[in-house]
Amino acid sequence: MPAAREGNRALQLSDRITGLCLVALGGAAVYGATQQPGVPGQDVGPSVFPMVIGLGLIGCGALVALRVGRSFEAPDEVVPPEPGEAMAAPPRFAEWRAFLPPLLLVFYMLAVDTLGFLLVAAAITLVVCLTLGARLRLALPLAVLAPIGIHAVFVRLLRVPLPDGLLTLPW
Amino acid sequence: MTDLLEGFRLVLQGDVLIAILASAVYGLVVGSLPGLSATMATALLVPVTFYLSPIAAVATIITASAMAIFSGDIPGCLLRIPGTPASAAYTDEAYAMTRKGQAEMALGTGLWFSAVGGIAGTLALLVMAPALAEVALNFSSFEYFWLAVLGLMCATLVARSSPVKAIASMLLGLLFSCIGMENPAGTPRFTFGMTDLLGGIEPLPALVGVFAVSQVMRALAEAEPPPLPRRRFGSIMAGQWALTKKYPKPMMRGNIVGIIIGVLPGAGADMAAWVSYAMSKRFSKEPEKFGTGHPEGLVESGASNNASLASGWVPALLFGIPGDTITAIAIGVLYMKGLNPGPTLFTERASSMYALYIIFILANLIMIPLGIVMIRIAATVLRAPRASIMPVILLLCAVGAFATGNNLFAVMLVAFFGTLGYVMERNGYPVAALVLGIVMGSMVEQSFVTSLIKSDNSLLPFFERPISAVLAVVTLGALLWPVAAWLMRRLRARRPAAIAAAHRP
Incomplete structure (x- = not known):
C-alpha cells in the first residue's frame, strides 16, 4: 500500500x-x-x-x-508515485474527516427550514473550506458568494423553492 | 427527409444552442478537475434539465458528457492524475509525452481523436439504432429480462475488481430498487413504515450521493494534488493530421472497439479506453515504445472512449437499458421529457432522434475550438484550490437532490448513498454496479415477474425463444467468464512448473 x-x-x-x-x-x-x-x-x-x-x-x-x-482485484487506479517524487502525507484524522460531508448534509436537512438556505449554505461552505485548509481570506468571501450564486441560479432561474428562513434577500 | 429538416429546426433554436454552449463549458471545466468525473458532471446537471425543453435537456446531457470525457485527459496529461476514470488507461503515456516536452502533441491527440471517435460513434448510432429497432419490436418480456440482466452482468465484468464483489454490489443495488410500492402486489415493501420510502429510491439522489458526495469525502480524506506548473503551449492541433495519416488503423480499431463496447449494455467509456489501449499495444508494430510517450496508444484509446459514449445510447434509446452510468442518467431525463425509450421512438419521434444525432455531431465539432481554449486556460483552472470547489459541489448536491422533488428526504438519501459509496469504494466494491442495479431494478423485476406469470412459473420459456436463448447463453457466459479466466490462469501457472519438474533430473 x-x-x-x-x-x-x-x-x-x-x-x-x-x-x-x-x-x-x-x-x-x-x-x-x-x-x-x-x-x-x-x-x-x-x-x-x-x-x-x-x-x-x-x-x-x-x-x-x-x-x-x-x-x-486490481490495485487502485491511482498512479503510483515516481521514485524521488515527493508524495504529500494525508491530513490528520483523514479517515474521520471524510464523514463530514454526509453529516453536513444531515445538518442541512434539519436546519434549512428554520434557518433558511443562505445561512445554512454559508455555514456548510465555511466548514468544508476551512477543513480543507483554506485561509479565512478565501473561506469568508466564498461562504458569502457561493450561497448567493446558487440561490440566484436555483431560485431565480429554475424556480426551486429553497426556504428563506431567517434571512431573505432584498431582491 | 422532412424528419431530418424538422430535426435541424429543433436543434437550431435559441434555447437549445445556448444549452449546448453552456453545458460544453461546464463539462470541460468539471471534467478537467481531478476527482470530478463525467458521471458526476452529468448527475449534477439533471436538476437543471427539469426546467428546459426536451431537446435542450437531452442536449445538455450529451454535450456535457462528451466534453467531460475529453477534458479528463488534460490533468492526466499535465499532472498524471486522470480527470475522469475513462482517461486513466492512458494517463501514464500522456504524462510521459509531457515530460518529453510534447504536452501540446499529447493534448492535441486527445482532443482531435476524441472528436473523431465521437463522430464515428454517432454515425454508428445513426445506422445501428433504427436497424436494431426493427428487431427490438419482436422482443417480449423474456428478452427484456435477459437484456437487463446481461447489462448488469457486463457492469460487473468491467469493474476491474473481484467479480464476486461486483456481483454483490449489483445485488445490493437491486435490493434497494425493491423498496417502495412499485411491485407486483402494489403493497409497501421494505419501507419500514416510512412514508418517504413509499415511492421507492429515486436513482438521482443515489447517483449524486455515490458519484459526487463520495468524491467530496475523498477530497477531505486525501492530500491535495500538486499544483500545476505554468507553461506556454505551442500549436495544439499541429501534427494531428500527420498522426491521422500515420495511424489510420489504430484509429479505426479504436473507433470500432469503442462502438462495440458502448453498445454492450452496462459497459462504457472506462472499459473502452482500457481495452483499446491494451489492443493498441498488442497489435502495434512498435510495442516497446508504449509507456515512453508514444502517441499510438493515445490515438486508439482516445478515439475509443468517445466513440463508446455515443454508441452507449443505442441500448438506452432502444430498450431503456443504460450503456453506462452516464446513459443511466440520460434515460431518466428521457422519461421525464416524454421521450420514453423503446423501439417505437424511432418511428414516432423520428425528428427528435435526428435532433439527437445532430446534437452529437455538433457537440463533437465545437469540442475542438472550445477544447483548445480549455487547454490554454487549463493551468489557471487547475490552480483553483480544492477548498473553493468542494464546498460548492456539496451545496449543489444538496440543492440538486432537493430540486428533484422539492423533498428534503432526498438530501438524506444523498448523504446515505455518499457514505455507502465511499465505504464500498474503500473496500473494493465497485459503485457503478450498485448504481446500475438501482436504475435497472424495477425493469428486471417487472420483466421477470411478467415472464413468470406468462409461463405459469416455468423457467423453460426463458430459454426457448430463439433470441432469448442467445441472450441467456451470453449472460451465463458473462457470469462464468471469471471462473474460466481463473482456471486458465491456474493452468498456465501450473504448466511451466510441471515442465520444470519434468526436466529436473
Missing part, C-alpha cells in the same frame, strides 16, 4: 467483515420477502424478486468472506 494511503486504513474492513455483513443483509432480505403478502390467484408476487436477490447476496457474501475472487 503506497504511503499516501496509510492514513486511510481505518475504513478498510477485512473481507470477512464485509462478507458477513452481506450475508446478514441477504438473510434479512429473504426474511422480509417471506413476510410479503401474496397476490390472490397468482403464485408469483412481490416476494419472488427480493427472495432471489437475498439468496444471491448470501452466496456472494459467503464467497467474499472466503476471499474467493480476491486475485481479480
